[in-house]
Structure formats: C-alpha cells, structure tokens
Amino acid sequence: MKRLPILVAVLRDPDLLPGLRLADWDLLLRQSTSANLSPTLLALIEEHGLLDTVPAQPRAHLDWVRALATRHRQAVGFEVECIQAALARVDGVAPLLLLKGAAYAMAGLRAGAGRLFGDIDIMVPQARLDDVESALMLHGWASSQTDAYDQRYYRQWMHELPPMQHVRRQSSIDVHHAILPQTAPVHPDPALLRAAAVPIAHAPGLATLAPADMVLHSAVHLFFDGEFDKGLRDLLDLHFLFREFGVHAGFWEALPARARALELERPLFYALRYSRRLLGTPVPDAVLDALAEAAPNRGLLAVMDALFERALLPMHASCSDAFTGTARFALYVRGNWLRMPPLMLARHLFHKAFLSRKQSS
C-alpha cells in the first residue's frame, strides 16, 4: 500500500496529532472537510484530550465544526421523536427500529459521535409499509420522488419507499423494509433482523439492530452501494462498531455464523479486511480464518484491493492518483450491478442520465 493520507494516518493513530506542524494541519483539515469527517476528527481529538495541543488557527476550524455537530445531534433527537409520534398508532412498528446514523446517535454508540448525516433511516415490516406511509403523510411528510418511473423503481425493486420529506421541517426519512433490494443477488431475511433487534436502554420505544447485524448492515451499505464519496466515513463506522462490540463476550465468535445466516459473508470479509488494513482495527485472526471460504479468489481479491483501497480514501486531490477516478467509477458500476441485474441497470442508468433531466428542465 502507498503511504497513507494524513487523515487516515491520524484516524489510525491519534497520538500523531500533537506532533503535527501548521502545514500538516492545513492538509489534514482539507482532507477531513472533503471527506465530511471534520466533526469526527473533532470527536477523536476531544476523546483523547488533545484539544489543547491544536494550534490556534486549526482549532478555530474545530470550533466551527463543533457548533454544527451539536445542532445536528439536537435535530436528530427531535426528528426521531416526531417520527415516533407519527407512527404511534400503526400496529407492528413498535419499538421503532432505527438504522445507520440515527441508530448510532440515539444508542449513544461511539460510531455516532460527530457523525453528520442527512436522512433518518427506519425499518418496518413490508406488510406495514402502506400504513406507515399513510401515517407519515398524515403528519406532514411527502414523497420526494415525483417522476413516475422513479416511483415505480422504488416500489417494485428497492428495499425502501422513495425518500419522504417533511413539508415544514424539510427533514428526510427513508423507510426500509429490508436491507437490500429484491434485485440483489443475496437476500438477508428482514424477519431475522427484526427478531434480533435490541431496545435502546434509555430511549423507550426505540430499537436498533443487534450488534452483529448492525455491523453486517454497515458492511452491506458500504460494499454494495455505488457511491463512495462517503466511503471513508462508512469504513470508519465499521471500525468504531468493531471496536465497541468487539469487547462484548461472544461477539467475534458468533459473527461469521450470523453472516452466513444472512448471506452476507462476502461483504463481512471485505469489511474486516479493509477496516484492518486501512484503519488498523483490531480484528482477531480467527474471525478472518472462519471466513476464508467466503473470500474471493486471489485474482479478484487483488483487483478488489486495488479498487477499494483507492476508493476508500478521502476524495481530495492530495489523495488521488491516476487510477482513482477509474476505481470509483468501476466500483459505482459494481455497486449498482450488485443491486440490479445488468439489463435493468442499463435501462435505469439511461433513464437517470437522460429522461429525468429532460423532464425537469
């Protein structure tokens, strides 16, 4: 692997921070800004008690970011409460199952500290989707997709409703019924995920996926989605989740079997591999050994290593080489290919590239 960008080096080893010169800080903040990780960097600095070692000029940037992180956390808490209130009368959706950023924030997980995101993600049984959508509309949310093709795309093929926006607050909610679309080659059973869901201790009426499932969902999200502009942030989520849950008895031992039950061994393999290689996550060898059969063949692995290790770096000029653009595009196509069969994908990308734009002009 090439020398790591300063942002990744610091995430791996925060003890590097006191030794940084002003020019290093300049570059570090530019990388963290482009990776949307400045609030995360701030959380790391504060967690390690290193704020006083930061020179005045970069410290000002951290102050800028602290205000946003605080406000964001407040907004998430309020939004989740509004969603709970809206769905209070819908059968079968209590406790409300939160996913991703909202789950990390409300459960107080390390992965949630300083993590900014745009949408609240929830998961409900597929059979309750219509009732959930109606209840949300009654309380002020509206579907944001107006294009008839996109509406059909979502409802027929995707694992979620089209995103809904609250008309007054402008906040967004994604209602999932599964963690992968029907068109994907694997089908992790949502009933298994819901059955294992864990209530949030200090937040009545709210739940998250079980630790192993949370990790697997994050891995799926990163390695099956097309868009890698959030790649480093998503890998960092995995890193923090592994570290937080890794100290719980039985977590590592049960993880491979759970991945197998949900057909998600390959994404887990990649998650463990790249989290360890890029961010130095302490992953027991036994876990990777248990997944050996799920690994791709050596040729494919070499290609994937090259692709992912570039695509997971901050999207900043200082971290790019000649291959980075190709890497991201190849993974974008791969991401979407994993979710939609090739013929449908061509039609979808064509529509996205031409038809939608014409209609909106």
Added chain:
Amino acid sequence: MAASETWRLRPGQTLQYRQWDGECILYNDLSGDTHLLGDGAIELLLALRRGPATRAALAAVLQAEFDLAPAELDLETDTLLHDLQHLNLIDTLAC
C-alpha cells in the same frame, strides 16, 4: 380538557427567554425553533417550571396575572395549553 389534568414542562426545556415590552422570545430546546410568545404563554411556562400543575391551577395563574372575564378564562387557558403542547413545550402527565 379535564380540570384535574396535570401539565408539565417537557423534559429538556430549559426556558431560555427574554421579555421585552410585553413580548417574549423563547428558544425551544427540543425543536431548535425560536418562538414569539405573549405574556400569558410565558406566565404559564414559568409556572410549570416551578413544577407540574393542574389545568385549574394554571387557569388561576392567568386569572391572577391578567384581566380576564370568567368566560374568557377557560378559552384562553385551553387555547394556550393546546398551543404550547403543539410547540413541544409542555405535555400532560399520565394519570
């Protein structure tokens, strides 16, 4: 609303406010909104900051502070309570 219904300040509301010339501005700690409130609303909120109170007790607060005819008192109290609840500033205690 029942006279015996008990109201409280929503947990988390610290009532950061300023009162200037008969108008009151208030920061909503839950929603992040900033409200322009009349004197009646802030009196009710300050009463609830001292502790939960029944609807009847809150009506009495309004009666003591403002010049309200008995017929108006009920309507004013209920309207204020409803509005403040809608703004996530107060809610009722479960019996």
Added chain:
Amino acid sequence: MLTVASLSRRQLETRLAGPGLLVQTGAFVSRIRSPIRHVADGIALLYGDYPIHGADGFADFHVGLQYPGGLRRWYQPQVNFDLDGQLPFEPLPEAHAFPMLEWGLNWCISTRAHAYLMIHAAVVERGGLAAILPAPPGSGKSTLCAALVNRGWRLLSDELALFRPEDGLLVPVPRPVSLKNRSIDVIRGYVADAVLSRPVSNTTKGTVAHLKAPADSVARAHETARPAWIVFPKYEAGAATSLTPIPRARAFFRVADNAFNYSHMGARGFATLAGAIEGCTSYDFRYSNLDEAMALFAALEAPR
C-alpha cells in the same frame, strides 16, 4: 509584516499562477490561485495593504478562479470558482472573475465559520461603538457603508457581521466594498480619490465594482468592536431622512431573518443575538441624501 504591495506585479502573478497567494483579511487567511489576469488586476489594485503569508502557512480557505476544461477555455471563456476541488457554482464569463472571487470568499465564510453568529449586514465602527446595517439587496446598504467608511467610520465588513458568542463582540473581516449600478457613480462622486475596480457589467446583480477598503480599517483588522446600533437602511429617492426605533422582539426576528446561520447556532445563537439586541438600539432608517445620512450617523447616541 509583508503585504501584497511589497510584491512586484510579476511576483504577484507568479504566486497566483503557482502555489497560491496567502492573504490575511481580518479573521481569515485565504489561499488564492488563478491564472486569470482580471484576478491579478483586482488584487493588485485593492489588496495592497493586506498581510501575506508564506506558501506553507495555514490557510482557512483554498480557493481558485480557474478556466474550465474544453472549449470554454478559448471560446467565450468562462471562469469557475474552485473551493479546494469542489465547484459549488455554475461558471461565469471570464470578465466576472474578480467579483466572483469576492462573492466566493463571502460564501466560504458564511457557510463554514459557525463559531460566529453571522448576519448578512455591513458593520462600521466609530469611537469604540459599532453600527450593524442588515439589509436585503437593494436597500442601499453598500452605498451607505462605502460613504460612512470614508467619513470617519472604520470598516469591519460590508457583508458579514460576525458576532463572537463568548463576549458578543464583532470580529472584522474588512475587504473591498462591493457596489452596484448607480451607487458606483454616487461613490465616485462622494469619495475623493476613490479607488475602484473596473466596473463589470451584465452580472446577475447588474454592473458591479469594488471599492478599496481604507488603509486604517485594514491596519486595525484585528480589533474587535462593541455593537451599539442596529440600523435597517432603506434608500428612497426624495425621502426625508428619518430614524424610527424598532421594538426589541421585532428587531430580534428581523435580524434573525438576515442571518446566515442563526438556526445552526442553536441555543448559543439565541443567546448571542438576544445579547446583541439588548446591548443595542435598533432603528429603521430612511434616507435619500448621503450628507444628511452621514450627519445622522455621527449624531447617534450610545445606548443607555
């Protein structure tokens, strides 16, 4: 401290075309890169007094005014505002490059510097007390601001009032004052030896030019100011000069309406703005005659 004026034109162009020019404007350092002549012209004319830093100094913003790739580099050339690899705006005609730099820098500050409560307003100071002039476009704020800073007031900013939550003081970011259309000629007539950039026409705001900030304002760019007056200006041809007090709660919401980040700042924003309203007297100000406006401002009384 070295300033932009200490560089020869060639040195300036070399830095702009190469590693970038690091310029300090009050609270912020910007690294500016551009091969475009208009940008070098504007900086040479208007930024002479500002301190510069070495190439490995820390910059808050890394901006570039760059030609797009492809045909638009040569045919009806355009310019992009590049913020460290992002292109937040549509390209503009090449002739608009210098105004684009100024708008772009304002945008950088107003979308990022959330340690401050930021209001879209001009800020001027005299005798230790500052007047804040919030105003939507077309109110005559910039003309008023340009006149005031040439009649004894210090310029803190023509666009950005930055309130420091810790103490409620205003932080300067004195940069060239942007003027539009009619006000360019008005100021040319009102300010002897006004140093103005070459007007650029056909922008989305009409014809635009920038006025050099007074040297004294730039020299005192590190000096905060205590807010004393909030004045909402409205230029109306033929109107009598008038100053009308605004009730505090109303003033609060009107200022919040003109804020870039009131909502982002949460409870701190509320407390900071409330403190400002309490410490200031707020007015609606109507005028048509600049001399009368100057006299009125000079006569403003400190709040009790």
